[in-house]
Structure formats: structure tokens, C-alpha cells
Amino acid sequence: MYDFKIDIKKMVFHKEGDTGDFIQCDLEKCNGCGLCVKVCSANLWSVKDGKARLAPRYGELCLECAACWEICEPEAIDFSYPAAGTGVTIKYG
């Protein structure tokens, strides 16, 4: 009856509209450590061939927490914000 599962897909809300590209990963700098994979609530990162890969449709799922940017020691990940008025939105509070 009381379901305590955290279902990110059902519990995160996004606005319509093209977010544009707001996360970049410089593969030259990436050391493949995989910390971005571990800190992403939405599972948007993976490591292939020793380099971080970002899901192509990340704009629809990203929570804009910027944990991947903060944890990236070689500073390969650059994070800006999605286009104004798009992206994640707090529905309840």
C-alpha cells in the first residue's frame, strides 16, 4: 500500500521546449573515472572505451543539479543552464 520506491521518471517534472545543449564533456580531459556515472540521479552518464558518454536526450531528464560538473576532477565536464523557461521545474515545492 505504501510504496517508498523513488521512481525518478515519475517524480521529476520538465517543461516543454528545447533546452539546447547545456552539458559538454571534453574527451581530451576525461580520465574515465566514472564519478559522473555514480553521482547522476537520472543515470545520464556511462563510460565507454575509457571515456564518459552523455545520453543524447539528457535535456529531457536532467535535474540540473550539476553534480557531474562538481565531481569532475579533471574538469572535463562543463555545465551551463538549459534555455530560459525550459528544463526541470519544481511542481510541488
Next chain:
Amino acid sequence: MEKWDVVVVGGGPGGSYAAKTAAEKGLRTVFFERGEKPGEKNSSGAGLGTRWWRDFPEIMGKLPELPSYRKADMIVIKIIDEENRVRMVHGTTGSDRDGSRWSDSLDKGMAGAAIYRLDLDPLIADLAVQAGAELRTSTLISDVIMDGGTVTGVKTAKGESIQAEVVIAADGAMSTMARKAGMRNRWGGGCTIVPQLDFGCDGDKLDAVAGNAEWCWFGPFNGAYQMHFAESFHLGAGKWLRQDWDVKMTDGLERVMEIPAFRKFCKVVDAYPREYQVHLLPWLKKPVKSYTGGMMLVGDAGGFPCPLDGEGIWHACMSGRIAAETAAWAISRGDVSERALAEYERRWKASPLGLEHTFGDEFVELWDHSIFDPELMKKLIQLLLEFSEIHPFSVLFDWSDDHVSCLNQHIEHMFDMMPEFSDFASKYMSPLANTISPQVVKRALLQAKPKVPLFKFLPDDLYLKLLARLNGQIRSRLERV
């Protein structure tokens, strides 16, 4: 090109309060918000302490009209053991002596507030607009305009340039403005990440079960907070983002959701999780350099949240106010250079905001090596429980043997455990003595004076001087500024 006295980047509490203050000072002020309305990008605790009545009464007075408002008059801490049982409940609120403090003089008792950011942020933004500042929503500021090392304006993501005498950057933990101006990059170990779940529930039942208390859970895992709103609550559990990160972001929340007492609480108040939120929260020993030529950083952008408990909204509003006042002062003198804006740092350091950060090392070290160290927490909880058994009420209800033997056993257990904590106590607890003010130290020494043989006949001044001369610890405590 469009030109303003003050451009504020960010429509959260810090940005809006800066805009409000700047407009009240007669400065032509515009503030920008990337969301369609202030608050829609922001999640947090969000509890406002009683000091808000002293510093921001115009905001506190309006909160009860907002839908998510719940008065917050105490914090209840629930201590959990390894078997997930609630073993100790500790309530913090004002003592009767608090009648002598400002909170009671305002007839508000020890009342703070819990409020959604979706309610709070638009309220403060409205106050700024009423004061004469212009708010532009759905506008993303993506760059600064620099002239010889001084910030002279900002650029929108759509490419418009806007000039300003002073830019106030209130654009959050990731602060695009601070990075583009070359002030800093990532925090590099000083930043936490806070995943949080919003639960809907029955407001009347929440009244009955929790009332106006906010809850915290501590156990052999990271601590978690539970903030209660009108018909909902937040469960949040943060952690420092460091290179040794080896958990799932939601582990801390899931851990609390396993506690039977939490599940029963949810059942009783008809709670269901409905929104997952996650945000960066700088939790630094000291704020970063908070100014450069033409620009000041406020709130999370400047790393201002409290080094002891991570509270950030009061810190954002305070730094926003001080930044705007400094902007008015600098503009009136016709000098917004880096050297002139160093005044900002002098001012916030001299304010209540600065006092907490004076002891940032002590606070962060303590926190980092206790709540965030599960092995120590296991032992610490056992020690706390033994401490609590020495409490007169506990002795009264300990029927495992005759009461005299029980008390003595508990004291012995406590002594058995204490050596394990001597390292922790000397490294992380003793430094907290630094926060005790010279006035309090002086008072303690003078209160003990009548019991000190020989010295008790000395005049107070001479007695204190003599003690300081004899003992280096006392000397440094009495001299602290």
C-alpha cells in the same frame, strides 16, 4: 546599450533581496530569473529560523498567508540504533530564558517558519518589484562583460548586452557569473549535494502527529532532515561530493525510509512521495573571495551557507542586503573597482553572517568527522544512550536491577566507552571551545572566584590578569576578538 546602476543575476532569495535593497537605496535596478517565475527552479529544506523576525520581519509577517506555511517552533531529533529502533528523542526549542531575547520581544516566541521555495521566492521577488526593481523572468544570463579585469555588465543567452555600474551575482552554487569572471571554478570538495523527496500528506493528521516541530533523523548512517509544511513534508539527506564517492544518490533517503517509525509516520499521515529534487549546497569552512572589480557574489554563489548546519536562505538574504548596500556606497563614491568593493567583505565579516564563518573550520571539521562517519556514529550513539541513562528520569525507570546498581552500571559503561572518543573529542570537540566568547569566559571565571582560595580576595581585574598570566589557554580565550 541598455544601462542600469545595478544588475542582479538570479531571482532566488539572495538576488531578490539584493534587488529590493538596491531599489530602496534609489538605484536603478534590474534582476534576472532563468525560470518562468522565481522559485520554480529551486528546492530546499526550507526552514527559516527565529532570527528572521529580527532581520527580515517584512517577509516573516507575510508567510502565514502562503499555502505551504507551517509555523516551526522546535526541532525534534530522533536517534536511531543499528536495529532501526528510535532510541532517543531530543527536542530543541527556546528555554524560558529566551523571554529575554528579541524573539519574544516581538511576541513571536521561538517561532520560525517552514515554507516552500515556490511560495517564498516569488514573495521576496514581489517585494523587490514593489520597491521599484524591474524583474525579467525567462531570461538566462550566460556571460559577463569585462573591461580590463572589471565586470561592466552581463550578456543574455540570446546575445543582448546589458551594462551595469555593479553586477550582483546571485546565480547559485554553480555561478556562471563567478566562473566567467575568472573568480573560481568548481568547489573541489567543499560542496555537498542534497537529494530530497517531497511527500504529500493529510495536513490535519500532520498537525496531530508532528505539530509545529521539524524532525531530524540521526543514526549509524548520514543524518536526514524532515521539514513539515502545511500539507506536505520534505525528507532530505546531503553528503559532500568528493572523489571517494561510492554510493547511489538516493541511498541516504532510502535508508531513512526503511526505519519502521518513519513508515508508520507516513501511514498515519497518509503520506506518499510525489517529487524528487536534488541540488548542490556549498558547505564551506569559509566563503570564497566574494568580490571582484564591478561584481559581488551573494548566497550560494559566494559559498555563504552556514558551516554548521548548511542553512542558506538567511545567509543569501543577508549577503544580498549587504552587497546592495555596498553597491550604493561604491556608486555614490564613483569607484566600483576591486579595491573599493573589498568593502563588501569587510561589511559581511562584521555582520552576524561573518561570526558563523569565523568558526567555519571548527564547525565543518566536527560535522565531517561525526555525522558523515558511519563507524563513529555507531559508537557515538551508544555513548549518547549511556549518557541519557544517567539522566534522573532514566534512572527512575530503569528496572533491570535496584536503581543504585543500575546508575552505577551505566556510569561504568560510559567510562568504558570514553577512551574510544578521546581522539575525536580532542580533535573535533575541544576546538568548539573557541566559539565561546571572552565575555562568557570572563563570567565563568568570576563566578568561580569566591571558591578559589587566596585569589578570592583579589579585585576582579587583577584576578583575571593573574589567571591569564598563569594559563595560556585562559589568556587566548580572554583575548579572542
